[in-house]
Amino acid sequence: MxxxxxxxxxxxxxxxxxxxxxxxxxxxxxxxxxxxxxxxxxxxxxxxxxxxxxxxxxxxxxxxxxxxxxxxxxxxxxxxxxxxxxxxxxxxxxxxxxxxxxxxxxxxxxxxxxxxxxxxxxxxxxxxxxxxxxxVPRSPAGEVRVVGHRWSAPSYKVRDFLARNLVPYRWLLSDDPEGERLMAAAGVGPDDVPLVVTAEGKSLVAPGPAELAAEVGLATAPAEEFYDLVVVGAGPAGLGAAVYGASEGLRTVLVEGRATGGQAGQSSRIENYLGFPDGVSGAQLTDRARRQALKFGAEMLSTRKVVGLRMAGATRLVEFDDGSSVAAHAVVLATGVAYRMLDAPGLAELTGRGVFYGSASTEAPGCVDQDVYIVGGANSAGQAAIYFSRYAKRVHLLIRGDDLARSMSRYLIDQLDRNDRVQVHPHTSVVGGAGGEHLERLTLCDARDGRRREVDASWLFVFIGAEPRTDWLDGVLARDRRGFVLTGPDLLVEGRRPAGWALPRDPYHLESSVPGVFVAGDVRADSVKRVASAVGEGAMAVSLIHRYLEAQ
Missing domain, CATH: 3.40.50.2300 (Response regulator)
Incomplete structure (x- = not known):
């Protein structure tokens, strides 16, 4: 080249x-x-x-x-x-x-x-x-090509994975001449897609995330067996912990199950983050933080699902779903939260085929001159509405309350008010969806009078609350009734330390009920759900880890 x-x-x-x-x-x-x-x-x-x-x-x-x-x-x-x-x-x-x-x-x-x-x-x-x-990760020569169906959930997952991991690729429909040529060369038919052809010409048929990551150059296996610090989750809190841990001399490995950035990485524009007066996209902020962590020597692992946390004396073991594990002196849990599924008939089977959770930026060009429906009233929904308004004929923002004032930042509300392509529908919820190959119709309900109406719709993006998904920590760390991990003073009951706590001190502010295991970002109980606070907690956790290690 x-x-x-x-x-x-x-x-x-x-x-x-x-x-x-x-x-x-x-x-x-x-x-x-x-x-x-x-x-x-x-x-x-x-x-x-x-x-x-x-x-x-x-x-x-x-x-x-x-x-x-x-x-x-x-x-x-x-x-x-x-x-x-x-x-x-x-x-x-x-x-x-x-x-x-x-x-x-x-x-x-x-x-x-x-x-x-x-x-x-x-x-x-x-x-x-x-x-x-x-x-930015890119193929050593040529480019990755993905062949798939327009309304295929597996094809969408492959494209979304590559996009969120900043791997350049070219998208080809299976009925395009070039797509047909690639399928013929790989010896597969239309029912075998998605087909991924790597830059080196290797064909992958419906690859899983781990196989795909390995073939496009993302690290999936730890280089060492023992580290000073294992960070679980590569959202803003995890990236913050990795940057500060590695920059301060800790042997640090960052483990992510899907893609760096977390929910913030999907934001089209973050405008209230300190130091970026003109705003910055989630992808840009994630890219800069990832490069910063790598510059300081942090190791990053992709597509590794963490399923367990175990203590062996002063060692903390993070266990993966394939039975392997990685050990460290200390752990930072920064697993964030996941959007809740929309519980309405007909939507589950259409996920990835018109129904998406979070801002699926790869789908935006397909929304040109069409109506897009977004469910949610927080900042992530507002940012998505502004982003999709660049492509869609009209964006319909569906919220349960009277207005956006209680859940969305003022600067976003003002931008939405000035955007004539965005229409806010108060007291409105999605109670059903239908379609064949993809989403075709939504049933909306007005909570004020219970009236229902059907609308033609091919695009629905959902941002409704968040769940910590910490079931894998059941019986290991203390959590609140919603599953968020308790830390610091929240662990003390009438001044008494948590059961099993053996150290002659109270837990540090971000420390969990297990010494040496710290928690940062949205997964922590009563945390502030903002990018800046998550980054700050990641950095603060490293400071507390130094105190913990010095006392060992």
Whole structure:
């Protein structure tokens, strides 16, 4: 494959030459710099690069261009190279428009013109973006291709797994000519999909997560038998614990059953996280945290389901579903929570075929000019409504209460109020669904008068509360009646320490009923369900682990 490309587009010839010259001077040894003077010309160049099977690392587009402006170009370019980092070149007068547009094209950065000296105002920004692009897992050559049916739950699971683990892939329908050619070459028929063809040309028929992870380059087996710290769960709390544990010298391994980021990783835009005034997508935040943990030496394991926790003296053993285990001095449980299933007739069998739990971003392009229904009134539902409004004809947000004020942040409510594609339906719940190959109809009920109505619908995304799913800790750690793990002062009953507690001190603030096992994030009883607090608890757990280890 040729060197990855950096593409610049500006309709002013002098500026176009200037930016290309500065970029080539710094990055020309390892990147191919492509220059265009219009959005159409730039898209043509991107299509040629795509057909050749080459890659694009970075896109720099001027904001004001005739015909197709920089934002329109970057939005169109996302369809060709979604992983390319995107930068908007703008004048000072257009700064507000650039900031407002960040939600539209998921900009990575905007740069004010002129950027001289480039050593101070251009290169540091591009260095960081290119480093981020290089760190995203990708095939050593070529690309992963997935062949499946449009309304196939197994096909959706494969695509969702790859997307959430930041593995680039190409999606082909089984009745497309290229999809048919791949199935014929692999010796499989339409009933055998999903078919995954790796970059090396290996065919996987309906692979499970562990097999798929191993074949696309994700680590699934621990490199060592014993660590200082095992972190279970790779959401914000787990990533925070891994970053701080590894950066402070602890041999740290992070274990995740599905994909890094947790529920936060599925958020299209997090706008109230400290240090990101223009917002950041869950995928971007997860990617940065993952790279940060790896930089400090943390090890990451994917598709490992933890089913048990056992104590052997001062050692803590985390047990996997295949019978293996990994040992450590201390454990941080950051398993988060899972969305509750919507208990309505006809929906269970349509999961993955029009009914989705959480924000299935891979499905958004299929919602173009259609109605999308979202159930839930918290921030995750609001973020999803804004995201899907970019594609759907109309987004219907169904909530049980009078309004969103009790459960959603004000900034999201204000954005929804300004979005004419989003309609909020108070006192409304889904009481049924029906369809053949996929979801076709929903039955809605108005709680005020009990009236029911049917609506045509192919898309339903559910964000209703959360469950900790900690049954595997039954009899091991103290939990509250809902299954959330109790820690610190909550373990003391009338000043008495929990049963079996042998240490001559009270449990630390984030420590569970077993010494050396700490809990962070949403799975902890009475925790604040916010990304910032989860990251903070992950970091705080590491500080408490140092105190625990020093006393051993």
């Amino acid at each position: 040729a060197d990855p490309a950096i593409l610049t587009v500006d309709d002013d010839p002098a500026v176009s030459r200037s930016v290309a010259r500065d970029v080539r001077h710094r990055y020309g040894e390892h990147y191919r710099v492509v220059r265009a003077t219009s959005g159409d010309e730039a898209l043509g160049a991107l299509r040629e690069i795509k057909l050749r099977g080459d890659d694009v690392a970075l896109l720099l587009a001027d904001y004001r261009m005739p015909g197709m402006d920089g934002l329109q170009f970057l939005e169109a370019a996302m369809d060709l190279f979604p992983l390319a980092r995107r930068v908007l070149l703008t004048a000072y007068a257009d700064t507000d428009a650039a900031i407002e547009a960040i939600n539209v094209v998921d900009l990575d950065h905007y740069l004010l013109k002129p950027w001289h000296p480039p050593e101070e105002k251009l290169y540091p920004v591009l260095d960081g973006l290119l480093e981020a692009w290089q760190a």
